[in-house]
Amino acid sequence: MKLKFILPLFAFVIFLTACDNSADQPVNKEYLGNSESKVDVQIYSDIECPACSRASNFTDVLLENYEDQIKISFHHFPLESIHPHAFGAAVAAECAGKQGAFWKYVKYVYRFQDQLDTKNLKKHAINLALDTEAFNTCVDNQETADIVKSDLQRALQMGLRGTPTFAINGEVVKSGSSYEDIFLLIDAAIKEVTE
DSSP states (O other): OHHHHHHHHHHHHHHHHHHOOGGGSOOOOOOEEOTTOSOEEEEEEOTTOHHHHHHHHHHHHHHHHHTTTOEEEEEEOOOTTTOTTHHHHHHHHHHHHTTTOHHHHHHHHHTTTTOOSHHHHHHHHHHTTOOHHHHHHHHHTTTTHHHHHHHHHHHHHTTOOSSSEEEETTEEOOTTOOHHHHHHHHHHHHHHHHO
């Protein structure tokens, strides 16, 4: 009698585990702007990508124009075939994020894209006055690699092919769009959530 009850319960637990798509859910991100905003400007970026470095200045422009109306989230899309240090730099950035310094670290290392090997990633943490013992342990043990892999998987599922790529509330901005086009899309998203 107990076996009849336990087997269906066991099957149900296996079903729930198989259906768990928590890996597909966004990882908690350190946002710029208003973290409570319903308008999420997502940046899919590669820390070793020169175009991404130039586009990173656009986040400042977005904040100047929409500070309390949007949140900006960074999603890793390391293109390792052309940027061999991109994955390691992404892991390091997330390690800095564990100390509340994700954006500070990313903006800093964008200025030193020719210095993204492990030794220099650790040196950058020293220069930013991070807890280097915790940072180095995190980097050495690849503690944040799953976050980077999750972002990468999401980017591939979205069909992204290059960096930087912007998305607004998950809707990918067409490649080649101007910053003015992005402003128009953000304006439309803000209008949609406030109506």
